[in-house]
Amino acid sequence: MATPPELTRQHEDPDRTPPTVLSTTLRSISIAGFEYRERQVAARRMNPRHSHDYHCIGFLISGQGAAEIGTQCWTVRPGCLNVIPQGVLHVERLGTRQIRWLGIEIPALQDQFAAEARRAFDRPLQLSGGPAVATAARIYREVRLADDVSSLSLHGLGLELLATLARISRPCTDGGRRGWVARAEDYLRANFLESLTLEE
Numbered sequence: 389m390a391t392p393p394e395l396t397r398q399h400e401d402p403d404r405t406p407p408t409v410l411s412t413t414l415r416s417i418s419i420a421g422f423e424y425r426e427r428q429v430a431a432r433r434m435n436p437r438h439s440h441d442y443h444c445i446g447f448l449i450s451g452q453g454a455a456e457i458g459t460q461c462w463t464v465r466p467g468c469l470n471v472i473p474q475g476v477l478h479v480e481r482l483g484t485r486q487i488r489w490l491g492i493e494i495p496a497l498q499d500q501f502a503a504e505a506r507r508a509f510d511r512p513l514q515l516s517g518g519p520a521v522a523t524a525a526r527i528y529r530e531v532r533l534a535d536d537v538s539s540l541s542l543h544g545l546g547l548e549l550l551a552t553l554a555r556i557s558r559p560c561t562d563g564g565r566r567g568w569v570a571r572a573e574d575y576l577r578a579n580f581l582e583s584l585t586l587e588e
Contacts, residue, residue, distance in 0.1 A: 411435075414488070415531055419539045422546040423493035424531050428486060435480040442495040443509045445549070446470040447524040451487030455480050455514075462514045469521045471553060473509040490528045492546065501547070508553035520552040 411427040418424075423442075426449070429435065452465040457478040462470065464480075472478060497505045515521050527545045530538050 415534070417531055417534065417538065417542060420543045420546070421494060421496065422542065423491075423495070424527065424542060424546075425491045425493065426488065426528075426531060427491050428488045429482060430486040433482055435482075437477055437479045439475050439477045440472065440493070441474060442493045443474045443497075444470075444472045445492040445494075445524070445553075446472070447490040447492070447521075447528060449488040449490060449528065451482070451484040453481050453483040453487060457512045460512065464514075465516075467516060467521060467525075469515040469524050471509065471513040471515075473512065476512055478512075490524065490531060492524075492527065492549070494550075501550075504554050505550045506554075507557045508550045510557045513553070513556070515556075520549060520556065523549045523552060 411429045413425050413427055415426040416424065446469070448464055448466050448468045448470075450466055452463070455462045455464055455470060455478055457472065457476060462468070464470065494505075523545060527542065527549065530541050530545060
């Protein structure tokens with residue numbers, strides 16, 4: 389039996405390590421271009437330098453370690469959300485005997501929102517709080533639940549996560565201020581001599 393060309397290419401390219409070498413998949417759900425996988429690595433000190441042929445969002449569930457991406461080094465612990473664009477080389481060093489995470493893999497962005505969604509992967513990014521991390525936690529709970537409506541929920545949550553990450557990656561045009569913070573600051577500057585109440 390012949391080996392599929394994409395597997396052959398991965399084995400021949402020293403910077404692409406087949407996913408089966410890197411981790412064990414505990415749960416997997418595929419829906420609308422998203423691959424949600426709960427993964428685990430045990431009893432290994434590091435995953436060698438590699439890249440993925442898909443955009444990857446990782447939400448750490450347990451364990452800790454570090455990720456080296458170019459000149460950046462991230463500490464990775466439970467609750468961290470790591471965004472790694474397709475083709476970006478990285479090394480993962482495991483600080484504990486076992487690490488579990490939710491991997492959200494997006495092989496291709498091909499719907500009417502593809503241009504907006506691509507902004508989520510403009511650059512590697514690590515988050516340790518905020519709306520994107522909260523959405524990732526909701527996705528993980530839904531993957532664990534895996535009932536007859538999980539596909540519907542995961543499709544919506546996946547799009548919500550991409551929209552949140554795309555907003556984070558968008559260039560800031562208001563001097564570094566975002567959304568409600570800018571509005572609150574403008575209001576305070578305009579009304580600083582008046583007595584303010586919580587109703588305002």
